[in-house]
Amino acid sequence: MEKIIDSVTIVGGGAAGWITAGVIAAKHRLKRNFKLRLIESPDMPTIGVGEGTWPTMRLTLKAMGVSEYDFLRACDASFKQGTKFVGWVTGASDDVYYHPFTAPQGFQQAKIARHWLEDGRGRSFCEATSVQVHFCEHNLGPKKLGMPEYSCVANHAYHLDAGKFSQFLKRHCIDKLGVEYISDNVTKVNVAQNGDIASVSTEHHGEIEGDIFIDCTGFRSILLGGHYGVDFIDCSEVLFIDRALAAQVPYENENTPILSQTLSTAQEAGWIWDIGLANRRGVGHVYSSRHQGDARAEEILLQYLSETASGPDKVELRSIKFRPGHRAQFWRNNCVAVGMSSGFLEPLEASALVMVELLAKDIAEQLPATRGLMDIVSKRFNQKFLHYWNRIIDFLKLHYVLTQRSQNAFWRDNCDPATIPESLREQLKIWQYNIPSSLDSHLREEIFSAASVQYILYGMGFKTDIRRYPKVEAATEFAQEQFNEVQKNIDRFTPMMPTNRDLLNHIRANP
Numbered sequence: 438m439e440k441i442i443d444s445v446t447i448v449g450g451g452a453a454g455w456i457t458a459g460v461i462a463a464k465h466r467l468k469r470n471f472k473l474r475l476i477e478s479p480d481m482p483t484i485g486v487g488e489g490t491w492p493t494m495r496l497t498l499k500a501m502g503v504s505e506y507d508f509l510r511a512c513d514a515s516f517k518q519g520t521k522f523v524g525w526v527t528g529a530s531d532d533v534y535y536h537p538f539t540a541p542q543g544f545q546q547a548k549i550a551r552h553w554l555e556d557g558r559g560r561s562f563c564e565a566t567s568v569q570v571h572f573c574e575h576n577l578g579p580k581k582l583g584m585p586e587y588s589c590v591a592n593h594a595y596h597l598d599a600g601k602f603s604q605f606l607k608r609h610c611i612d613k614l615g616v617e618y619i620s621d622n623v624t625k626v627n628v629a630q631n632g633d634i635a636s637v638s639t640e641h642h643g644e645i646e647g648d649i650f651i652d653c654t655g656f657r658s659i660l661l662g663g664h665y666g667v668d669f670i671d672c673s674e675v676l677f678i679d680r681a682l683a684a685q686v687p688y689e690n691e692n693t694p695i696l697s698q699t700l701s702t703a704q705e706a707g708w709i710w711d712i713g714l715a716n717r718r719g720v721g722h723v724y725s726s727r728h729q730g731d732a733r734a735e736e737i738l739l740q741y742l743s744e745t746a747s748g749p750d751k752v753e754l755r756s757i758k759f760r761p762g763h764r765a766q767f768w769r770n771n772c773v774a775v776g777m778s779s780g781f782l783e784p785l786e787a788s789a790l791v792m793v794e795l796l797a798k799d800i801a802e803q804l805p806a807t808r809g810l811m812d813i814v815s816k817r818f819n820q821k822f823l824h825y826w827n828r829i830i831d832f833l834k835l836h837y838v839l840t841q842r843s844q845n846a847f848w849r850d851n852c853d854p855a856t857i858p859e860s861l862r863e864q865l866k867i868w869q870y871n872i873p874s875s876l877d878s879h880l881r882e883e884i885f886s887a888a889s890v891q892y893i894l895y896g897m898g899f900k901t902d903i904r905r906y907p908k909v910e911a912a913t914e915f916a917q918e919q920f921n922e923v924q925k926n927i928d929r930f931t932p933m934m935p936t937n938r939d940l941l942n943h944i945r946a947n948p
Contacts, residue, residue, distance in 0.1 A: 439807040443470050446647030448623055448637060448660060450477035452599055453776025453793045454653035455606035459501040460797040462614035465804065474617035475610070476637070476645060481655075488712055488719045489517060489699050489787035490594040492538050495587055497794050503609055505586035506944050511605045513715045514597040515695050516579050516937055518569050520786065524703035526897055527841050534561055534896030535573065535698070536786075538592040540888040541566035542926075543919035550872045550891050551906045552916030562895035566919070568926040573698040578940035581933055590930060594787070596699070596712045596719070619645065626664045633771040633808075634660065648808070650772045651800070656759065658778040661769060668765040669780075675834055675856055677725035677847065678707050678783040681757040682738050686718040686746050695937040701785070702741070703840075705729060706847040709741050710784060715941050718746070723783055728847040731756070763826045768815035771808070773800055780826060785836060788829050795884070796822065825884050831861040832885045832893075838865070839897035868894060870902050 445461060447454050458475050465471050498508060508514060519537035526532050543549045544566075553565050563570050569591050572579065579593035610616040625638035636644040652660035661667050673679060696713035707724030722738040735754065742752060763780025767773060775796045781789060799818060805811040837851035838861070850856060873890040875883070935943065 439809045440648070441807055442648045442805050442811070443468070444472045444646065444648045445474075445651065445804075446637070446645060446649070447473075447475040447651040447653055449481075449653030449655065449776075449778070450475060450603060450607065451653065451655065451776065452603050452606070452790060453655075453778070454651075455603055455610055456497065456790075456793050457651055457653060457775050457797040457800070458610045458616045459503075459606055459614060460497065460794070461801045461804070462610060462616050463501045464801040466615050472617065473615075474619060474645065474647075476619045476621055476623060476639065478622050479620050480622060488596050488599055488714070489710075489784070489790070490597065491787060491791040491794075492592050492594045493791055493794050494594055497798070499587050501606075501609065502613060503606075506948070508605060509595075509715070509941065509944055510948070512597045512601045513717070514595045514602075515713055515715050515941055516697060517594045517596045517699060517712070518573055518579055518591055518697045520699045520701055521573060522701050522703075522836070522896065525701075525708075525836065525840060525842075528703065528844075534892075535563040535567070535570045536889060536892045536896070537563060537567045537569035537573065537698075538594065539567055539569045540886070541891065542568075542923050543916065544888055547912055547915055547919075548872050548874075548906065549916055549919055550895065550901070551903050552913060553895070553920075554901060554903050555908075558920065563892055566923060568923050568930065571927045571931070572934065573696075575931070576694040576697050576936050576938070577931070577934040578697065578937045580940065582935055582940065582943050590934065596714055598714060623659065626660065631770075634664070648771065649800075649804075649811075652772060652774040652778040653776050655777045656781070658764070658774060660772050661764060661767070661774040661778055665769045665772060667769055667774075669760070670762050670765055671760060672762040672782065672830055673760065675830055675858060676761045676782055677727060677850065677856075678723045678785075679759055679761055680707075680726050680731070680734065681721055681723045681759070681784070682735060683719070683721035683755045683757065684738070684742070684752045686720050686742065686752055688717060689746070692938070695941065697937045699787070703842065704737050705845045706734070708785075709738065711745070713937070715945075720746075721784075723785075725847055728845070728850070765823075766819050767796070767822050768818045770815075771811060773815075773818075775800075779822075782829060782833060785833050788833070791884075792825070792829070795825065827858070827860065828884050831858055831864070832890070834858065834861055835890070835893050836897070839894075839899055841898070868899065868901055870905055872901050872903075872906075 462473050522534050524532050541549050553562055557565050579591040580589040611618050619642055621639040621642050623637045627636045629635040634650045636646040638644050700711040702709045706729035709722045712719045724734045761782045767779050776793050803814050805814045840848050842848040873887045875887050
């Protein structure tokens with residue numbers, strides 16, 4: 438009789454470990470004899486700078502049974518409605534575009550981009566097609582006061598304190614979802630005859646068994662990378678950024694506006710992120726060490742802080758080094774890697790936490806019933822997530838390859854065809870004549886939608902030749918109606934939408 442899979446052991450905590458535990462527990466905890474445990478080292482601090490999420494986090498938290506408002510209060514979280522890119526195209530004072538979380542108005546019914554390319558009425562693509570840009574520009578929240586949890590007027594994600602988020606999920610998983618918690622250090626990996634991990638030895642709790650082991654040990658990857666020796670695919674020849682300086686910056690006063698989007702400002706050899714939490718800002722400079730020294734990177738960040746905050750000399754800077762890339766496989770034998778154990782590229786577009794969500798959900802959904810099925814499941818799992826990693830690389834690189842900034846080697850090198858993946862080069866050729874659509878992929882679902890691609894592509898000034906799209910009067914009229922609808926929605930919703938700060942204050946004051 439085949440071995441039944443009814444025991445999952447997660448090694449490593451942090452956001453990756455506890456998101457994974459929560460997603461699997463919510464799906465399987467009512468099964469008879471099912472056991473889920475998490476081993477977390479008391480000596481290993483989390484990196485704690487992953488402060489941006491995707492709208493998918495709303496579904497993830499809701500599926501875990503998390504109260505949205507409890508989460509917002511406990512994690513000093515705020516609402517995020519997209520990303521604002523400053524200086525990425527030319528570096529001029531008016532060089533701004535958005536990647537909002539709502540699809541362009543009328544996107545599902547027509548090729549709106551075709552009509553904007555023909556007559557954008559002097560507005561950028563994001564301004565012409567999304568009311569959410571207006572929300573962000575005026576620091577408005579995505580929901581009205583008193584709306585139920587997880588409901589909204591505008592699609593949104595969150596900014597959060599990563600350290601507090603991990604602790605919040607830890608308490609929820611243990612108290613509400615029945616996850617067994619073990620605080621200990623893993624000292625040895627014990628192997629079964631078939632090459633699976635039979636158990637791990639710990640300093641104080643002896644051997645801990647499991648049918649499946651999930652590696653959430655961060656960059657160390659002590660199971661998949663350390664024990665199994667799965668190769669790491671270095672992506673630094675495509676995505677150059679490999680350093681980060683991070684700071685927690687206090688607000689000037691309790692009425693300082695809270696940004697409704699991640700602010701991403703281009704620099705000489707990278708970019709600066711600036712996000713607003715409920716109680717502070719999170720600011721950091723990511724850069725390429727081959728294009729810029731650490732001292733210069735720190736100088737640039739401190740200059741930015743001096744222009745946007747009071748007392749930047751009192752801010753403590755944390756330095757983080759990383760190697761952009763991912764594992765060649767993510768599931769080997771009975772071991773799966775989630776989080777930085779599986780890979781990390783750069784914090785652009787908050788892809789790190791969404792990959793944790795995707796990996797965790799796929800494990801929960803595809804959890805093999807028996808050991809005999811595991812090899813089939815793992816094969817498909819590896820194919821799927823290798824594709825996803827490649828698509829993330831293409832999408833992140835897309836933010837760089839269309840720049841006109843030629844004064845710095847970092848930006849020039851990003852435009853060098855030798856550093857652009859062949860898959861992205863091919864797609865850029867297609868987009869010269871075809872507006873991005875869901876047909877660009879052979880998969881039913883992609884990690885980045887065609888709407889997201891359009892926001893980046895046309896925000897960076899790319900032009901698709903629309904002559905192959907015949908001009909149809911009815912379609913033109915519909916498109917103009919959609920452009921007008923954006924303005925109508927701005928006029929309609931603006932008076933009723935609170936600011937991000939007022940919305941968060943209301944939630945904190947009304948538990």
